[in-house]
Amino acid sequence: MVVEQRELLEFYQSQIEELKKQNTALEGRVVSTEVGVEALREDNSCRRKVAFSFASGLNDSLGPLSTDTILVFSKKITNVGNAYSKITGVFTAPLRGVYYFRFNVLGYSSSYRLAVCLYKNEEKILDVTEFPKGQYEYAVGGATLLLQEGDQVYVKLRSNSQIIDNIDNHCTFSGFLLFAK
Structure with a gap:
């Protein structure tokens, strides 16, 4: 029973580590998207409107x-x-x-x-x-x-x-x- 709990704990820890990696990657994409949106806003504000x-x-x-x-x-x-x-x-x-x-x-x-x-x-x-x-x-x-x-x-x-x-x-x-x- 103790062995099963240890294996289960290791499994959950590996899942948590994998989710942390995915979260870090997603945070990078969000920052990149925010930078892109801000650049588009600046470009659009400088664009002549007629x-x-x-x-x-x-x-x-x-x-x-x-x-x-x-x-x-x-x-x-x-x-x-x-x-x-x-x-x-x-x-x-x-x-x-x-x-x-x-x-x-x-x-x-x-x-x-x-x-x-x-x-x-x-x-x-x-x-x-x-x-x-x-x-x-x-x-x-x-x-x-x-x-x-x-x-x-x-x-x-x-x-x-x-x-x-x-x-x-x-x-x-x-x-x-x-x-x-």
């Missing part, structure tokens, strides 16, 4: 105009990083990266089309055209763009086109940095 969303600020119609015209979305919803100008209607990339942009505009006229284009610098990226025919119609577009620092993105209302908006913010332009590159 996101904007503006409504037109109109309470009526705009257009038709005789030339293509940059739409100025002047009613701020958000402007993290202040890269969008509500004076010029132009987003200027503060750093090289991949960005996503989206716009929607509303038309109603039975006489004029609803046509807008998304531009990067002076290059037309996409063109969206609707013919409302006296009914409410949205023109919606979006694109993911690789921008260099200083590149400009904006929405133009095409000539002989018309949009309408009111306090419900039917016409908006938004964008955000997906990741720096």
Whole structure:
């Protein structure tokens, strides 16, 4: 009986030693993980944040105009990083990266089309055209763009086109940095 108790005691002691080794290894992994999380927090806090969303600020119609015209979305919803100008209607990339942009505009006229284009610098990226025919119609577009620092993105209302908006913010332009590159 004494021999069995001694063997049992030795068995438990070996199990305790093994658990101590595992615990030490786990403590090392926890410390390593904590260091990694802290490094990610620091990296994220240093990372530039860029996101904007503006409504037109109109309470009526705009257009038709005789030339293509940059739409100025002047009613701020958000402007993290202040890269969008509500004076010029132009987003200027503060750093090289991949960005996503989206716009929607509303038309109603039975006489004029609803046509807008998304531009990067002076290059037309996409063109969206609707013919409302006296009914409410949205023109919606979006694109993911690789921008260099200083590149400009904006929405133009095409000539002989018309949009309408009111306090419900039917016409908006938004964008955000997906990741720096």
